[in-house]
Amino acid sequence: MSLLFTPRFTFDHAVVVVRNLDAAIRWCAAxxxxxxxxxxxxxxxxHNALVPLPDGSYLEFLAPRLRVLPALLALAGxxxxxxxxxxxxxxxxxxxxxxxSGEPGVADFAVAVRGIEAAVEAARTAGxxxxxxxxxxxxxPDGRALAxxxxxxxxxxxxxxxxxxxxxxxxxxxxxxTRHPCGATGVASVTVAVADPARARAAYAxxxxxxxxxxxxxxxxxxxxxxxLAPAPAxxxxxxxxxxxGMGSAPLSPQLASLRIGAA
Numbered sequence: 001m002s003l004l005f006t007p008r009f010t011f012d013h014a015v016v017v018v019r020n021l022d023a024a025i026r027w028c029a030a031x032x033x034x035x036x037x038x039x040x041x042x043x044x045x046x047h048n049a050l051v052p053l054p055d056g057s058y059l060e061f062l063a064p065r066l067r068v069l070p071a072l073l074a075l076a077g078x079x080x081x082x083x084x085x086x087x088x089x090x091x092x093x094x095x096x097x098x099x100x101s102g103e104p105g106v107a108d109f110a111v112a113v114r115g116i117e118a119a120v121e122a123a124r125t126a127g128x129x130x131x132x133x134x135x136x137x138x139x140x141p142d143g144r145a146l147a148x149x150x151x152x153x154x155x156x157x158x159x160x161x162x163x164x165x166x167x168x169x170x171x172x173x174x175x176x177x178t179r180h181p182c183g184a185t186g187v188a189s190v191t192v193a194v195a196d197p198a199r200a201r202a203a204y205a206x207x208x209x210x211x212x213x214x215x216x217x218x219x220x221x222x223x224x225x226x227x228x229l230a231p232a233p234a235x236x237x238x239x240x241x242x243x244x245x246g247m248g249s250a251p252l253s254p255q256l257a258s259l260r261i262g263a264a
Contacts, residue, residue, distance in 0.1 A: 007119035009208050011225040012112035012162055013050075013058045013172075014187055014242050017099050019070060021063035025049050028061070031247075032182025035061065036173050039140040044093045045069060046100075048138075054178045055186030055224060059244070062107075064100055073101035091131040091152035092160055106242050109159045109190050111208070111222055113151075116163040119209065120151045126206035129154040133163070138171075146171050156238045157194045158207055183246035187225050191241040193232040200229045 018024040028035040028051060038048040038060070045066060051059040064070055076082045082101060086094040099107040113119045116133045123130050132151030139145050147165040164171060194200035197218050204220055204227070205212035220227050230240070 007113050007115040007122065007209060009119075009222060010112045011057050011187060011222045012110040013060050014106060014190055014239070015060050015062050015099070015108040015110070016105065016242075017102075017107045018061050018063045018104050019067070021047060021049055021061060024061040024063065033059075033180050033184060034177055036177050037141050039138050039146075040065065042137045042139070043090045044096050046096065050173065051180075051184075052173045052178045053180075053184055053186045053244075055245075056172075057187045057223075057225070058172055059187070059242075062096070062099075070100050073097060077101045090134060090136065092136060092150055095152060095156060095160070098156075106190070106239050108239050109242075110162045111159045112168075113161045113163050116149050116151055116161055119161055119207075122209045123151075123153075123207050126209075128203065128206040130207070132161070135165070140170075144170060153203075153207060155203055157192055157200050158203055159239075161207075180246075184244045185246040186244070188243045188245040189226040189228055190239055191228045191230055193237050193240045194229045195232055195237055197229040197231065204229075 016024075025035045025037075028049070033051045035049040035051050038050045040047045045064060046062050047065050048063065049061045051061070053059070073082060073085070076085055082098065086097055089097070095108065120130055120133055130151055130153045133149040134151075135147060136150050137145060137147040145166075148171065149163050149165060151161040153160070192200070201218075201220060202212045208222070218229050220229075224245075233240075
């Protein structure tokens with residue numbers, strides 16, 4: 001696809017890793033959020049529930065289908081074998097297996113793009129290492145098969161890109177499902193732990209095909225969502241926390257930890 005076509009980027013969803021999907025759905029109900037069962041992924045041993053929001057974004061609660069999988073992955077990581085288990089898998093599967101091997105909580109986020117081939121071509125031309133586009137999907141509980149294409153940067157501080165092949169409204173429920181008793185309206189912000197905020201902002205600029213504004217090296221916006229780039233704690237990089245508009249200013253990750261949403 002020609003670089004004369006300009007890709008359009010919007011914030012798509014945040015990924016929250018949990019140990020037990022039923023427990024996550026119960027936590028959502030107790031917190032005033034409507035969670036919709038999403039189904040099973042095709043390339044990753046996971047299933048999910050979605051909290052669609054009025055601004056068009058959503059929260060994805062991602063859980064292993066096999067309850068003991070995180071413990072097995074963590075054990076493999078300590079033995080230096082996680083890379084072996086990731087080998088030969090699709091790019092997002094490798095990233096998600098790494099997330100599942102760690103602690104529950106906010107782990108990743110996706111940016112929707114119209115024109116994913118052009119976006120990937122532009123990112124590579126700008127010097128960014130990125131895999132894709134490639135196809136992935138999910139089967140909903142009603143049996144409907146969904147499909148989309150992904151592009152995944154090698155740098156885990158960056159989000160992955162997604163473009164729907166089937167209708168987005170089939171992937172992301174609308175209408176009554178977006179009305180939440182707690183008043184949630186959208187993803188206000190995501191905090192990403194990075195090794196170097198200035199370098200991370202430059203990488204985001206390459207991914208999103210925009211100028212790098214060095215005067216605002218610690219934050220950028222994707223649509224109505226602010227991405228905060230924070231120095232990484234103890235070497236852990238990637239998405240770390242999020243705040244939901246309408247639910248107050250408290251970030252979501254500490255809420256998940258205090259309520260032990262990952263517990264059985």
